[in-house]
Amino acid sequence: IYLDEQALFLAEKLSVNAGFRMDRSSVNGDREKYYLFPKYSAAYRFEQPWWASEYTDEIKLRASWGQSGNRPRFGDRDILFANAGIIDGRGALVSAGTLGNTSIKPEILTETDIGVDLSFLGQRLNMEVTNYSRTITDLLLTFPLPQSSGLTQQIINGGQLSVKGWEFGITGVPIQRGDFTWTSRMNFTNNEQMVDEIPVPDFNVLGSFG
Numbered sequence: 001i002y003l004d005e006q007a008l009f010l011a012e013k014l015s016v017n018a019g020f021r022m023d024r025s026s027v028n029g030d031r032e033k034y035y036l037f038p039k040y041s042a043a044y045r046f047e048q049p050w051w052a053s054e055y056t057d058e059i060k061l062r063a064s065w066g067q068s069g070n071r072p073r074f075g076d077r078d079i080l081f082a083n084a085g086i087i088d089g090r091g092a093l094v095s096a097g098t099l100g101n102t103s104i105k106p107e108i109l110t111e112t113d114i115g116v117d118l119s120f121l122g123q124r125l126n127m128e129v130t131n132y133s134r135t136i137t138d139l140l141l142t143f144p145l146p147q148s149s150g151l152t153q154q155i156i157n158g159g160q161l162s163v164k165g166w167e168f169g170i171t172g173v174p175i176q177r178g179d180f181t182w183t184s185r186m187n188f189t190n191n192e193q194m195v196d197e198i199p200v201p202d203f204n205v206l207g208s209f210g
Contacts, residue, residue: 001034017041027072029103037108039066057119064113069106072140076104076155097152099145105157110135115167124176128169136161141198158199165191 004019020038024031041064046052049059078100085092115130138157145151168188175182 013045013047015041015043021068023069023071023106025071027074027077028105029077029101030105035069035106037067037069040064041066053120055120057121057123058117059119060117062113062115062117064111066111068109068111070109070140071106072104072155076100076140077102095151099149099151099154101154101156103157104140104155105138107140107157108137110137124173126169126171128167130167132163132165132167134163139198143199156199158197160196162194162196163191164194165189 001022002019003021004017006015006017008015018038018040020036022034022036024034028035041062043060043062046059046061048057052059075096075098080096080098080100111132111134113130113132115128118127119125120127137160139159139161141156141158143154143156145153166189169185171183171185173181173183
């Protein structure tokens with residue numbers, strides 16, 4: 001299920017957008033449940049504002065917030081069978097090493113963007129600045145199981161990962177004559193990634209110590 005609506009106000013200077021998506025999948029623990037992922041955004045354009053430089057064509061302020069999901073893989077929900085080769089002259093099947101999780105659900109990505117777009121000199125010089133923040137919750141993680149269980153691992157939901165950063169962009173048109181246009185662009189991005197929480201116990205790596 002998907003819905004998206006956009007509306008323009010104030011001589012098309014104000015743009016407002018809202019929508020949502022609802023997903024249901026057989027790979028989720030609850031195959032009948034719909035997961036809701038909404039989104040919202042707004043932007044306002046100042047055309048040749050009197051309080052800015054005479055060379056300023058437009059200033060646009062924008063902001064957005066939204067969520068999206070990442071479904072589990074096929075087989076994370078159920079116990080699958082693996083090929084055990086030939087036993088007593090016949091093909092055999094055994095349980096796979098991964099324990100199914102009937103409560104598995106999608107990861108959720110939440111993102112917030114705030115930015116400004118600037119246009120100068122008859123749109124021959126454009127600048128964009130964006131600050132963004134992304135958080136992923138209910139991460140799909142591999143959880144180790146005791147060897148006495150006869151299984152090796154289980155896929156679970158848990159933990160949190162966050163990303164924060166800035167994006168800068170400058171586009172210039174130094175030459176524009178007839179059919180010839182020279183356009184140059186420069187981008188700069190700064191990211192800070194953090195693992196906020198991991199609900200998986202400590203484990204030893206073969207060949208290591210301490």
